Amino acid sequence: MRRSPTHVVLALAYLAALAAIAFWPTPVDQGVDVLNSWPVRWLESSFGMPRPTGYDVVQTAANVVLFVPLGWLAVALTRLSWWQVTAAGFVLSSGIEVGQALLRPERFATVSDVVANTSGALLGAVAATVALRRRVPARA
Numbered sequence: 001m002r003r004s005p006t007h008v009v010l011a012l013a014y015l016a017a018l019a020a021i022a023f024w025p026t027p028v029d030q031g032v033d034v035l036n037s038w039p040v041r042w043l044e045s046s047f048g049m050p051r052p053t054g055y056d057v058v059q060t061a062a063n064v065v066l067f068v069p070l071g072w073l074a075v076a077l078t079r080l081s082w083w084q085v086t087a088a089g090f091v092l093s094s095g096i097e098v099g100q101a102l103l104r105p106e107r108f109a110t111v112s113d114v115v116a117n118t119s120g121a122l123l124g125a126v127a128a129t130v131a132l133r134r135r136v137p138a139r140a
Contacts, residue, residue: 071124089121
């Protein structure tokens with residue numbers, strides 16, 4: 001894919017937002033009624049999805065969704081394969097969790113966050129790989 005200035009700006013904005021979310025002094029959802037938030041209500045009303053029974057389900061899903069753009073952008077803007085991007089997502093997520101453990105004692109560094117984040121990077125990378133292969137005609 002051609003790296004346009006727009007794509008680069010979007011990638012930089014995403015990374016800045018990710019850093020802000022990861023290293024905000026307190027959890028970004030502190031004080032929010034996550035189980036009654038608009039995304040949960042929208043999924044329930046639009047798709048008939050049952051309301052989650054616990055915060056952990058919503059928090060894990062949010063961590064997956066948070067890293068999908070990373071996987072997509074990394075595949076779309078580089079020559080890395082889906083598995084290399086997934087490995088990079090794992091390394092980045094692990095670094096974030098270690099950074100939170102060392103620098104932000106009020107945050108919770110967990111292995112489950114690394115698994116969820118890596119899963120999101122994998123989903124984004126695979127989706128971008130499939131989408132970009134469909135757009136590029138096969139060479140004879």
